[in-house]
Amino acid sequence: MIEAAGETLALQKVRSVRAVGTCAVLAELSGTQDVLALQALLLEKPLPGQTDVLAAAETVLVRADSPASARRIAALLPRLQLTARARAEGELVVIDTVYDGEDLAEVGQLTGLGTDGVIAAHSGQVWTMAFAGFAPGFAYMVGENQSLDVPRRSSPRTAVPAGSVALAGNYSAVYPRSSPGGWQLIGRTGAKMWDLDREQPALVAPGQRVRFRAVRNAVTLAAEPSSVSPEAQQQAASGLRVLSPGVQSLIQDLGRHGHSGLGVSAAGALDRASLRRANRLVGNAPSAAAVETVAGGLKVQAVGDQVLAVAGAPSHLGIESPSDPELGESGESGHHRTAPMATPFALLDGEILSIGAPESGFRSYVAVRGGVDAAPVLGSRSTDTMSGIGPAPLAAGEVLAAGPDTESGVVGDPELQPDFPGTGVSVLDVVPGPRADWFDQAALDSFCGQDWEVTPQSNRVGMRLQGTPLQRRRTGELPSEGTVAGALQIPPEGLPVLFLADHPITGGYPVIGVVVDSQLDRAAQIPIGGRIRFRWAAAEGGAATEGRAAAGPTTSERKASN
Template sequence: MIETAGDTLAGQQAEVHKVGSVRAVGTRAMLAELSGTQDVLALQALLLEHPLPGQEDVLAAAETVLVKADSPASARRIATLLLQLDLTAPVQRDGELVVIDTVYDGEDLAEVGKLTGLGTEGVIAAHSGQIWTVAFAGFAPGFGYMVGENQALEVPRRASPRTAVPAGAVALAGNYSAVYPRSSPGGWQLIGHTGAKMWDLDREQPALASPGHRVQFRAVRDSVTLAEEPAAVPSESHDVASGLRIVSPGMQSLIQDLGRHGHSALGVSAAGALDRASLRRANRLVGNAPSAAAIETVAGGLRVQAVRDQVLAVAGAPSELSIESPSDVDSEPVRRTVPMATPFALLDGETLSIGEPESGFRSYLAVRGGVDAMPVLGSRSTDTMSGLGPAPLAAGQLFASGGEAESGVVGDPELQPDFPGTGVTVLDVVPGPRADWFDAEALASFTGQDWDVKPQSNRVGMRLDGTPLQRSRTGELPSEGTVAGALQIPPEGLPVLFLADHPITGGYPVIAVVVDTQLDLAAQVPIGGKIRFRWAPAETTAPATTEHITPERKASN
């Protein structure tokens, strides 16, 4: 039996400490199911202290721990090893004690007093009189789910979530407490506020309280200054000797590299280029390192001007690339075109324009040396959900070319793959960890229809339209770790395909996961395009381990 996240730590300590079951999440991640918060903390601590072979990242949630692997083969080995781990004597991590000064003046303080029967003063005493432990990260960088030493403050979420909870709000929901690091919608019960900065990129460890830390809320009566809203790193705009000037950013142009991996415990997703192969190709053509920062742009319209002579290449969605030379007083501008996936010179003062794609959706502009933007947590990529990294590009901005060139020569022109148009794109998927929330009819409908890509799609997720899928199981799923490529099914029954900027945890069942090798293809499906999902051959999937039911097995039961 799986206990709820509200079970007390003391009650769970009497249980046998083993991983209950393991489910595959795509081809390179495994989801370990556990009996409660104590076992989640124990497994997380064990994996951080003694990583398994091939382990890349660990993400704890309410009743699960997600383990990401460096390959499908490693994922299969990790699945077996997880079931063998003994959590009876968990690794003890001496988490740092973080003291957070709190003014208990929240809008819901009186209501929480009624719900718990403690009254206002009793709530303050109960909240500040115990040590909280950060169990796992939440929906935003710096948001940590903290579990207390007892259940005295277990309260439901508000029936009607607020559209904006201020940064620094101290809140309760279920058996958890948390501090909102930035203004965002939320349904937690607000009991106070703090001036502590829960997320600060100027610190060596940006999160004030990360998983494993212990937290003491200290009641203060004097007013404290509200925490400042974290902001995206401003894009470079100062004068540079050599680089690119943005004449027009088009619909949306962002700086992207291969992403910031390994920070799930901080609530930070990987972000990075959605079409990784096209980014690597563009960098290869100009002689850059594969992970050099480039410009990702959608649907054409990007125009850039060279500051001194530059070597560029554009890969991804095939588009017309036109170059306009500056004109003299007595002459017309000189225009020429250059091919895709080929290095070319953009001379000082010349302007490159990327036209509307003939197919596909995203193009990648690489400059020799890479785009020299400020790195955040080891990456220059823009995370549109969390606000990390450079802000979206704007007209007039100037970027220096950096030092990411690793070859003395540029590359030869390359052939590109076919890119999807407005027709049907077939994507291979493997069963999701919650495929058993759907019956055979729903699973058949999932792969038996064409799904339309809605205009509301973005880098967080592609929203799909079609015949809604019905769950065969009622109730709510506790939030659990997820991956790019996951297909969540909200109550309305329409899938959302997570992309690189997705939240690291989700509370809707994942019916399937796009295989990692086809995420680049998925990212190129344009708005208005169609997607059909197809179950991948069994040999390409990670193992369906204990309590995981594949669609084929479920249909035959």
């Protein structure tokens, strides 16, 4: 039972538990009250090995520190009694809203309420924040009635303005920043839904009540200031000056974990092993911030003498020594030398390191002794390209200061690296589910029976794959639920999207399977044009089997693993 606002609510137990890869499980419940109760219970009394909890529409995703912990958590969840006390209602959050959204008239037609009726229904009821998802500060809010239940747009917009007030299904939300989106837009607000300068960055927390107040005055959101000023960049006395950032170069560490309740994904280096290797070689702590760069083209100049190491995709590392110090960044140089991969080397003051196109693989990691001294956000220096949290992508002229994040007084010995994938076929092991039962056996066979090509539309959010589309056996929309890196979502067109570190923390497309965690580093190194063949994880032994067994696979999932 839960006692709230003077009434007692009878709640159901966890209905079922499904595996989500090897280190997470998905608990299915009856509705919002049960979801909030389980989330509150797990936050108050974490289960052994639990690392994060994410509530969604009808599910709670629980991440674990190992496949063994995931198995134990899956066994414990159905036994829990949802008797946690609901949090106090607290102060009502009021969001001033100008009701002039592009879809307001259409929503009036869909609901039969008309424009004025939609405004009255939206502003005339109290909404409750159920869960966070999609982006930091994006709060899924449930109303007191079903009068505004409308479908998502058939064709999502490529850009929804920050501050847009929107509807989809039974939910209302405010877009905290400009992003793609398929919700129906009915208004706009100047309320800042996400502000890292606040003690609690999210304006609305799970379980909190919200009322939208209709106003006439136009409101705008101020542009977000840069995290590092140009003056501060130029004052770095020791570090690396960026001469050319290449295609995309980002500051990354091992990510910001445990913040999914705020709508924040982990982000972090896509090839974690290569980041650790580069840091180990220069004597840094394993999670020190380094530069992740793709497809070559990065060129940096030492500001003061530096110790560097480059790990990941094998590439030509050229070093130029300016013949005249006053030439600086003019490009004219004197002596040339090369440096080996996965080996510490000195880059003396004024010398320039250039990274060539990879011979295989896709991503390289440049570690400087002491780590890149960027401002941490929620405990991490990683750039999250989905949410915009963390340092901006590297730009020509900026200086990356070297920090104090060393762990050893000496550098490491040269290390051997694994083989990196090329444009041939890479095989990745996949744990079935959690929504493999949305597909018939023919689709499951096709999923693992063909080669999928990585398209140029791929990025750190997800790898978009091209091949023969998969057909669902179920129609309709899946209520948004938590997901993980490695998840393979199947949108309506039937082409998989392999989620990477910057993925949205919730999704509404069925996940046919999840790449085992130990192979995510390899997956991130598959280049554009490379091909992937998925293989159901072995039925006996290995972490993947533990993770699947923990969740008790459905009949279709058991068939899929045969």
